[in-house]
Every structure is written in structure tokens, then in C-alpha cells.
Amino acid sequence: MAKGKTPAVSTSLKEFLRTGHRHFLRSLSVDNVIFGFHENQLKVLLLHTTFGNQWGLPGGFVGIDEPLDKAAARVLRDRTGLNDLYLQQFHTFGQTERRDNKVLSKVLKDLNLNPGKDHWTLQRFVTVGYFALVEYAKVNPQPDDLSTTCTWHDLDNLPTLLMDHGDIINKALEELRIRLKYQPIGYNLLPREFPMKDLQSIYETVLGRKLDRANFNRKMVGYDILDKKKKLFTGGSHKAPYLYSFNKKKYFKALENGLGSDF
Amino acid sequence: MAKGKTPAVSTSLKEFLRTGHRHFLRSLSVDNVIFGFHENQLKVLLLHTTFGNQWGLPGGFVGIDEPLDKAAARVLRDRTGLNDLYLQQFHTFGQTERRDNKVLSKVLKDLNLNPGKDHWTLQRFVTVGYFALVEYAKVNPQPDDLSTTCTWHDLDNLPTLLMDHGDIINKALEELRIRLKYQPIGYNLLPREFPMKDLQSIYETVLGRKLDRANFNRKMVGYDILDKKKKLFTGGSHKAPYLYSFNKKKYFKALENGLGSDF
DNA sequence: ACAAAAGTGTTCTCGCTACACCCATGT
């Protein structure tokens, strides 16, 4: 993998900060908005920065010979431990005021690295935003070299965020809502088998409104991307619901071609 | 304008190539897909490169202190002579194989500039794609420093294009089609007053299929973004059509809020 | 009078919504 090699973030933070400019593209980064679903809540994965006491999105730099999409996938893998997830580029953020250098300057000083304004990490960065949908239970959140913790946060109860990361999350959510009308969603958010109600919950949470049970059921079945399984026995005092699973083949076909009968 | 200044492309190509890395972000560029409409055809503005004998999209670099959107707007202004146009970011292209350096290397050699692999223009570039809709008749196409001509090309009859510029155009068109369902389109493509048929032609061309005259008329009127003007006298042997103009206030409100009754 | 193109009206269908009704299960 001489040419397309993926530069791993150096295990030594200092080394990374000192020589990163030789391995990564300058002035370009990726940031991931990683959505998960748990207890009827849409969640986002956030990092708590070691220095600066702030929350931010998982992000990273792009290797000199690394495709952009691969860089985003690498960041996703490093933070969640998962591979092959739904990962979608949605917008590139290029305002000039988006960098806040106070914290990083301090870090560099503390580490006795050149804190001059020309250090590569202090230059202006344009960041490409990606969003991902992941299965909450499968994720093992891992902080990166600049963070102490990596945890889920309720979307409607976010802490104060670094720089423009709040804007990035909002834009990601907006894009997700639009795509909901064109694409199937859920494959990476739910376990292999699930009752229809869980899928409906996701749609309701993303869209921010209640949907009719009967109509949602019919609509989903109508999309022809689900396989109906045997019954589930919840133990609840009511009729046991069917279990469904996504038909992988049909699902990914629908992902490419869209759901509406537009063509 | 000390900080937010817009670095103009140097009038001297050589100077630009020699010192550009001090004024522009490295490894990042913008490319514009500029759509125009003429004689019932959708057109794209392309440049013919001085060296290499190929066609490509109008593009440019991003000033060190220049917002990304401003850079794209600057490129658009420089090539068309027009300001305040509909300009929309749609995707960022970050494959590693997207650069073709043979031509540029030759240029650098010819100009006696360092043709080493480390020259800033020879490094890998990630490019942010924007598309614009402009009024064909108003445009005065201007080639840039690396091109001899700047002209319109029929979308369905494009020449061979530089690098991945063909992909970029396809993606832009795809995005335009999607947006057609949500947003009003036409304000920057048509003169101030126009018959409904012209607007319909644009929709038909972008969508690639015929639309019913009666239904299109009703639908557009129903959007409530048009003002009906007095009659037009075509001189044709038929009933003269009404002229319409976009109601700027309502139009831009619809641009922000979308057209469907979704909310 | 007739052709050509614009304007207007009508019907049909499809999809979505709302809501009613029935079914399975545990207390």
C-alpha cells in the first residue's frame, strides 16, 4: 500500500503535531456527524477535548494520498470501531472565521512546539462534513489523541460546541431529513431484526413529528425492501408484532435508485 | 480590505505560478458548472486550455483569507462579468486520481519555473463544485490566464473534458434536477419578462422530458411567485401569450422555504 | 375559413390521511 496508504494518527500526539504537515493535506479536514438511535432519541457522538474543556465533532485530516471519502471512513472507524457504515458527504464549510486557535496555541506551547502562527494546525481549515448512521448498541466510542472522552449526546440537548460544529450538525440533520424522502434509512441504525414500530420511531424522531401507524406500515411494506420474519414474543400484554429485516439486495438497490417512482 | 481581501489572479501568469502558494490555500480549488439556456438548449460554459488542447470547467483557487463561497463567486464573476447570481455548492471531489499533471508540468518547464514534483500547482487538489444559473444573453465569456477561449457548449454534446470534469458536470445536473422539485428556478436564467412557454422549456430541458402545457401553467401560477404582465405581441399567427415576471420578494422567499407545502 | 398556439375546464387516478374495526396476549 505504497501509494494509497492511510496515514494513521500518530500514537504520539507531539510527533503528530510536529510532522503532520508532511503526511496530511494542509488546510483541509473532515468532520463526521455520527447519528445513533437509542431509547427513542436521536443521538450524536461527540468528543470532549482534553484542552479547552469543550465538545466537538469527531474529525481528522486527509492523508496526502488518501481519497477524501476514505479519510472520513477512517475517522468513523477509529471512533466507533465499526466498518462499512452508511457515510454520506453533505456539505463543505469554508468560512474564514471558523477556526478558534486559542486552545491549540496553548497546547503547542505546553508541548514546547513552535507556537508561531505558521504552524500547520493553526492555519485556516476548510472542512468537509459527512454524516453517518450507526447502530447505537454496536458502537464502542473511542476518544482521539486530543480528547478525553467520546460519548453520545441527545440531539435536542447538546452542550456548547467548538467553532461552527453546531452549524454542521444542523446542516447534517437538514440533509438527513431531505434524504429520508428519497432513500431507505435504517439499515445501519437497527439490529438485524426489528419490529416495525422501531423503524417508525426513527422516522418520527428524524422528522420531528408523529406518523400514522397503519399508513407507515403499508408504506414501508410497499417499498419492497423488507423481509417479514416470524413473530416476536415481547411478553407485553398485547398482540406480538412481526419482526422485519432489511433485504440487503433490495435495500441497496433502493439506496442507489431512490424510493419514489421517479426515474 | 486587509484581511478579507480577494487575491486577484495575477495578470502575469508566471508570477502567479511562482508565488501563488503564498496567496492561496494549498490543495484546495473550486470549480463552477455554469448553466445557461439558449435556443431550447441547456448550455455549460467551458474554457479551452492554452496548453494541452482540452476543455475544462472554469475554476480557481481559494485565497488564504477568502471564504469558500466568495472564491466561487469571484470565479463566476471573472468568467461571466456578472454578479449576484444563483450559485450553489453541491459536492466536493476528493479522489486521489483526479489530477493530470502532464500538461502543467510542461507549462512550468516552458516558463523556466521549478518543475519539481513539489511545486504547489502539481500537488494533489481537492475541489469544491458549485453550479450557477445565468442568463445566457447577458454573459460575456472571458477566458482566464490558462485558457484561450471561453464558450458555451450544449450539454448533450460535450467535448472531451479535463480530468474528472465530466463527472462534476453530471453530478451538478443531477443536483439541479433534485432541486427543481423544491426550489423555484428561472430567475437568473430568463430575461425580466418572459412567456410561460420559455420557463416550461427550461424545466423540460433540465428534466429531460416533455411536460403538459396546461398543467405546467397551473402549477407555476399556483406557486404564487409570478406576476402576470400585459400581453406580448409575437407577430406569430396565433393568440399572443401573456408575459410573466418573477416576483422577486416571493421568489426569494420560496427559495428559502421551498415550494412544496412541506414544513 | 383555417391553422397555430395560447388559455381554460373536466375527468380520472393515485397516494396520502384519518380513522374505524378486528386480532392476539397478559393480567
Next chain:
DNA sequence: ACATGGGTGTAGCGAGAACACTTTTGT
């Protein structure tokens, strides 16, 4: 038996498609 929640049926409404009919104008 009854409460709870899942599954299915159906009437109504609105948007869009197809197409017929009328209007204006030049030859």
C-alpha cells in the same frame, strides 16, 4: 373481561396527468 398494542380495511381529499374545448391572431 378488559386493557393494550399490533394488523388490516376504507372513505375522503388533493395533486397531478391526460385530454377536450375555447380563444385569439395572421394568412
